[in-house]
Amino acid sequence: MRVARLYDSTVGKKAVMAATGVLLFGFVITHLLGNLQFYLGPEALNAYGRNLRHLGALLWAARLGLLAAVLLHISAAVQLWRLNKQARPSHYEKLTAAGSSYASRTMMWSGPILALFIGYHLYHLTLGAHLLHDADGFPLVYQNVVAGFSDPLASGLYIVAMSFLGMHLMHGIWSMFQSIGWNHPKYTPLIKRIAVLTAALIVAGNISIPVAVLLFHQ
Amino acid sequence: MKIILNIWRQKNPSSPGKLVRYVLPSVSEHMSFLEMLDVLNEDLMQKGDDPVTFEHDCREGICGSCGIMIDGVAHGPLPGTTVCQLHMRHFKDGDELVLEPWRAKAFPVLKDLMVDRSAFDRIIQAGGYISVNTGSAPDANAIPVPKPDAERAMDAAACIGCGACVAACPNASASLFTAAKVSHLGLLPQGQPERPQRVISMVNSMNAELFGSCTNIGECEAVCPKRIPIETIALMHRDYLKACWSFRPESTASQGAG
Known part of the structure; x- marks a missing residue:
């Protein structure tokens, strides 16, 4: 009841977006650390993939938790977006940005683009029928990554998608703090800088893999 | 020219x-x-x-x-x-x-460049006040207020309710206005008794007036003629979440006294 009343308000919906955003940000970091094992070679990456699948119930808990976070994040965003559209029914003939970043104004573009990308990515490197598996049925992650990124079109798509992820995180990482009420003149500028730096590192780390495949695995 | x-x-x-x-x-x-x-x-x-x-x-x-x-x-x-x-x-x-003119569902254009900002008045009516007993003026400094709190409260109280924050916000959100009004009372000792109820009432009123939501982009603080920072909005978010979390329904148990 209390949670439902909280969610009724715009402030509550933003708090839900922040809380789910933290989970998704944590996933993005973990995913990057997993990805970077690509550079340790086929055995290490494939063993990492196998070990993840050996987690069993824990893996499913994580998957369901992430799915719930994604669904909550998206539904709160869509509800707020609809409210915001209704709040400004007539448009300005001229509107000039006076203090906001491009990334912050386009969250409602970068978000849906990322959702579409996640669908493609799951098909391309997790669920698709084209993927290679070993004799025990475990995916050959390394081989699949190399095969997948050897197509410049697919690699290009990932690179573009990661740029949108970077933009989404640049605003999202610091915005989480603001939404739950953490803002301080001393720490907020630092958090904003860390947000940009973290977003850049995540993008660079993820993009490096298709680039490496295109350059060195042809 | x-x-x-x-x-x-x-x-x-x-x-x-x-x-x-x-x-x-x-x-x-x-x-x-x-x-x-x-x-x-x-x-x-x-x-x-x-x-x-x-x-x-x-x-x-x-x-x-x-x-x-x-x-x-x-x-x-x-x-x-x-x-x-x-x-x-x-x-x-x-x-x-x-x-x-300002463009927002909650600010209908009356004529040319003039809009109706009564929605702001209704947000104030919802909780932008403190309840005190009238009478002779209290002694100055009878209630100690730490200087940083007094200054932050004063900064928030500088809001003149012009509506520029709503106008500049792509979501036509009234968060900066509402936050300024919530905070200038919430930061002072006199504002404490009604602090949780105030923030809930004012945020709900802001939502009921069909202002949009805050996406933390900062257009409002860039155009605010009184330079009220969006830190104020964070304070409102914090107060709101805290107030919702600690909300207790009124006790219906009879007290037995008297």
């Missing part, structure tokens, strides 16, 4: 409006923006045309009445300034500007 104005003309709340172009050949750079509009209106009235309606009162930057979009920026290009305190020396000879 020559200034060309494209002004939003709209007869009444229900009729559609459009931009009309006016050329002002000799504008003094010492005029305020509103004085330039006064000159335009004199001219229009002499010709028998309908003068441009715009809201104004104190013309010294403290009442919050004047507020229009000048070339897509609330209160115009000079930061920390209301339209009445914006002087024409900040523009160049030959500048062509677009003047529009």
